[in-house]
Amino acid sequence: xxxxxxxxxxxxxxxxxxxxxxxxxxxxxxxxxxxxxxxxxxxxxxxxxxxxxxxxxxxxxxxxxxxxxxxxxxxxxxxxxxxxxxxxxxxxxxxxxxxxxxxxxxxxxxxxxxxxxxxxxxxxxxxxxxxxxxxxxxxxxxxxxxxxxxxxxxxxxxxxxxxxxxxxxxxxxxx
Amino acid sequence: xxxxxxxxxxxxxxxxxxxxxxxxxxxxxxxxxxxxxxxxxxxxxxxxxxxxxxxxxxxxxxxxxxxxxxxxxxxxxxxxxxxxxxxxxxxxxxxxxxxxxxxxxxxxxxxxxxxxxxxxxxxxxxxxxxxxxxxxxxxxxxxxxxxxxxxxxxxxxxxxxxxxxxxxxxxxxxxxxxxxxxxxxxxxxxxxxxxxxxxxxxxxxxxxxxxxxxxxxxxxxxxxxxxxxxxxxxxxxxxxxxxxxxxxxxxxxxxxxxxxxxxxxxxxxxxxxxxxxxxxxxxxxxxxxxxxxxxxxxxxxxxxxxxxxxxxxxxxxxxxxxxxxxxxxxxxxxxxxxxxxxxxxxxxxxxxxxxxxxxxxxxxxxxxxxxxxxxxxxxxxxxxxxxxxxxxxxxxxxxxxxxxxxxxxxxxxxxxxxxxxxxxxxxxxxxxxxxxxxxxxxxxxxxxxxxxxxxxxxxxxxxxxxxxxxxxxxxxxxxxxxxxxxxxxxxxxxxxxxxxxxxxxxxxxxxxxxxxxxxxxxxxxxxxxxxxxxxxxxxxxxxxxxxxxxxxxxxxxx
Numbered sequence: 150x151x152x153x154x155x156x157x158x159x160x161x162x163x164x165x166x167x168x169x170x171x172x173x174x175x176x177x178x179x180x181x182x183x184x185x186x187x188x189x190x191x192x193x194x195x196x197x198x199x200x201x202x203x204x205x206x207x208x209x210x211x212x213x214x215x216x217x218x219x220x221x222x223x224x225x226x227x228x229x230x231x232x233x234x235x236x237x238x239x240x241x242x243x244x245x246x247x248x249x250x251x252x253x254x255x256x257x258x259x260x261x262x263x264x265x266x267x268x269x270x271x272x273x274x275x276x277x278x279x280x281x282x283x284x285x286x287x288x289x290x291x292x293x294x295x296x297x298x299x300x301x302x303x304x305x306x307x308x309x310x311x312x313x314x315x316x317x318x319x320x321x322x323x324x
Numbered sequence: 325x326x327x328x329x330x331x332x333x334x335x336x337x338x339x340x341x342x343x344x345x346x347x348x349x350x351x352x353x354x355x356x357x358x359x360x361x362x363x364x365x366x367x368x369x370x371x372x373x374x375x376x377x378x379x380x381x382x383x384x385x386x387x388x389x390x391x392x393x394x395x396x397x398x399x400x401x402x403x404x405x406x407x408x409x410x411x412x413x414x415x416x417x418x419x420x421x422x423x424x425x426x427x428x429x430x431x432x433x434x435x436x437x438x439x440x441x442x443x444x445x446x447x448x449x450x451x452x453x454x455x456x457x458x459x460x461x462x463x464x465x466x467x468x469x470x471x472x473x474x475x476x477x478x479x480x481x482x483x484x485x486x487x488x489x490x491x492x493x494x495x496x497x498x499x500x501x502x503x504x505x506x507x508x509x510x511x512x513x514x515x516x517x518x519x520x521x522x523x524x525x526x527x528x529x530x531x532x533x534x535x536x537x538x539x540x541x542x543x544x545x546x547x548x549x550x551x552x553x554x555x556x557x558x559x560x561x562x563x564x565x566x567x568x569x570x571x572x573x574x575x576x577x578x579x580x581x582x583x584x585x586x587x588x589x590x591x592x593x594x595x596x597x598x599x600x601x602x603x604x605x606x607x608x609x610x611x612x613x614x615x616x617x618x619x620x621x622x623x624x625x626x627x628x629x630x631x632x633x634x635x636x637x638x639x640x641x642x643x644x645x646x647x648x649x650x651x652x653x654x655x656x657x658x659x660x661x662x663x664x665x666x667x668x669x670x671x672x673x674x675x676x677x678x679x680x681x682x683x684x685x686x687x688x689x690x691x692x693x694x695x696x697x698x699x700x701x702x703x704x705x706x707x708x709x710x711x712x713x714x715x716x717x718x719x720x721x722x723x724x725x726x727x728x729x730x731x732x733x734x735x736x737x738x739x740x741x742x743x744x745x746x747x748x749x750x751x752x753x754x755x756x757x758x759x760x761x762x763x764x765x766x767x768x769x770x771x772x773x774x775x776x777x778x779x780x781x782x783x784x785x786x787x788x789x790x791x792x793x794x795x796x797x798x799x800x801x802x803x804x805x806x807x808x809x810x811x812x813x814x815x816x817x818x819x820x821x822x823x824x825x826x827x828x829x830x831x832x833x834x835x836x837x838x839x840x841x842x843x844x845x846x847x848x849x850x851x852x853x854x855x856x857x858x859x860x861x862x863x864x865x866x867x868x869x870x871x872x873x874x875x876x877x878x879x880x881x882x
Contacts (some may be wrong), residue, residue, distance in 0.1 A: 157812040166569060168690070169723045187484050208337065220666060221662055221663070221666050223653070223655075223656075223658075223659035223662065223663075224659065225656060225659055225663070225856050225857070226655075226658065226851065226853060227852075227853035227854065228654065228851040229646075229648060229732065229852045230647045230648040230689075230695075231645070231647065231691060231732065231756075231783075231784055231785055231852040234853070238467035239656065240857065241858075242659070242663065242857075243856055244663075244666060244858060246671075252419070252422055252426065269623070273863050274843065274859060274860065275843065275859075275860065275864075276879060277861070277864070277876075278874070278875035279868075280875065280876065281423075281877075282671050282672075282868075282873070282876060284864050286859035286860065287859075288859075295857070295859035295860070296859065297858065297859035299667070299670045299671065299864070301418060301670050301671050301672060301673050302671065302672050302673070302674065303416055303419035303422075303423050303673050304419065304422075304426075305416075305419060305673055307670045308857075309859055310857040311857055311858055311859050313516065314853075318689070
């Protein structure tokens with residue numbers, strides 16, 4: 150066997166081993182079950198009251214005594230075939246219109262909530278200030294819930310709350 | 325004549341509530357018509373003679389009248405929801421003007437008069453004109469809306485009184501006909517003929533691109549209702565058969581498993597139907613009345629559902645889902661269309677954005693082998709291209725800003741469609757793409773400024789390399805690397821990120837599109853599903869694109 154052919158054979162074998170190892174790693178990563186650090190929230194049924202709690206806590210903190218009006222609620226699936234998450238898993242997504250008696254100062258509301266959220270140990274995920282719009286979003290590392298504010302061109306505000314990926318209904322995920 | 329004060333005091337709620345009532349009434353009328361059809365058919369089997377013929381004719385005429393009434397009442401539901409949406413839109417225009425006034429330190433009085441301080445600057449005087457103009461436009465919009473609503477309701481009255489006029493079914497354009505010829509044909513019909521078609525040929529009319537969304541919606545709701553009944557019947561029959569087999573002791577494990585599989589398939593589809601029904605019934609919540617633009621139970625089940633009327637929207641976002649999409653799981657895909665539209669509407673409440681779930685094709689149901697096969701995209705391209713054409717053709721007023729969003733394999737569908745058939749879109753967005761069948765944005769027939777793409781960190785789809793070309797490259801490199809060949813092969817795989825399964829990564833600078841920020845996906849591996857998380861930049865950036873605010877999109881710095 151020539152030296153070149155030998156190297157080719159060794160290399161091909163090494164490549165095969167590398168591909169198998171990579172595949173095993175990817176498979177392991179892909180079969181991890183829904184987030185386990187959710188502070189006692191194991192499924193979508195339990196996520197609802199937690200969302201309400203975040204909503205109440207946030208609106209109470211906003212100056213001007215606004216009211217929340219639910220504009221959207223649903224379960225955003227997180228079980229795409231590429232992710233291999235268990236069937237039926239999803240994030241509970243709720244979006245509220247924040248309604249004031251008078252026009253709010255959006256920038257002041259966002260600054261106020263930012264300070265409030267940081268004081269509670271939440272982590273800033275993203276902040277963006279455009280020409281006439283703004284967004285801020287945070288995550289509570291303790292349970293993986295995220296909260297965000299969107300300010301539109303008219304100054305109107307919306308509060309978005311999303312749970313982490315959770316087991317369906319009242320199921321308890323397999324550890 | 326609507327005044328500024330009336331506009332501000334306007335409440336959309338009662339209109340949504342009235343629409344709900346009329347929708348329920350329409351359903352009741354439809355149910356009674358179905359009961360009469362059943363009764364007529366039962367009698368026809370046992371009663372003969374001239375009196376029986378006369379009774380049959382009378383009953384048939386009554387059924388036709390009820391069908392016509394159903395169509396009119398369903399239209400009334402649409403009209404009232406559009407009116408309620410319009411009130412909110414006009415009020416958002418006022419809020420927008422208030423926001424501008426605030427910037428100039430101007431005051432708006434309760435009758436809508438705009439005033440500046442005594443010592444107004446040139447800038448403030450300019451602002452005064454701008455704010456007054458915006459308020460006038462809002463009031464004008466409200467007045468136009470009022471006139472349109474009154475005219476639409478008045479036009480319904482004859483529908484209740486008149487008999488529908490039958491149309492020769494052979495004159496209906498075939499499925500797949502050019503939307504331009506379809507709308508010409510549709511407009512050549514009288515309202516009485518159009519109503520007859522919707523009530524009597526809903527399967528054919530409901531799926532024709534080029535027929536206005538309002539008519540398609542009513543037709544497809546009828547199809548949905550029928551499929552709902554069929555699926556419930558199938559499920560009941562299968563369960564009864566299984567119970568009988570078990571009771572007779574004729575059910576071995578194989579037969580039991582076979583029945584359970586069939587039941588799960590039927591009930592999965594039923595779950596999808598129920599999700600569609602829930603979304604269509606929604607409206608009073610103010611999220612916009614749903615419009616069903618296509619529905620059938622063939623293949624994996626096909627659904628095109630809009631979160632509002634695309635024919636009257638300012639911004640329309642068509643969302644094409646990827647691997648695994650099917651009728652049974654349609655609930656989540658509908659939510660994604662809603663989240664996209666809502667985000668755009670939050671950013672710009674003065675424009676009305678509508679999201680459309682386009683599941684007008686059979687998506688692959690597995691990563692391997694089905695998503696490895698480009699034929700699913702080839703099978704979808706004609707229908708998607710035609711649908712986008714239809715959106716343009718049936719749109720009322722100025723053209724809407726249309727965006728097409730493809731997720732995962734859906735992005736490949738969008739790419740193949742744009743390249744092979746052309747796509748009527750102002751912007752296209754690829755999220756979590758395994759490649760879009762071309763290597764450069766301009767190959768899609770669009771300017772690279774309007775081709776957007778992103779991947780979340782940790783999204784496993786980025787591992788969807790074009791393995792064949794990478795392996796070929798690696799083998800060719802072996803002699804060059806010699807003893808270090810394993811290192812070379814690893815390097816080739818590591819550097820193959822720009823070569824995905826279906827072409828150059830649309831994020832890559834070489835692709836020539838706009839790469840926008842997303843976020844790191846979860847390490848717990850559902851990153852490929854996370855593009856519609858409402859608190860992460862992938863969705864907010866899509867919202868900006870759909871709202872026609874490209875300058876607000878956060879781009880990845882090269």
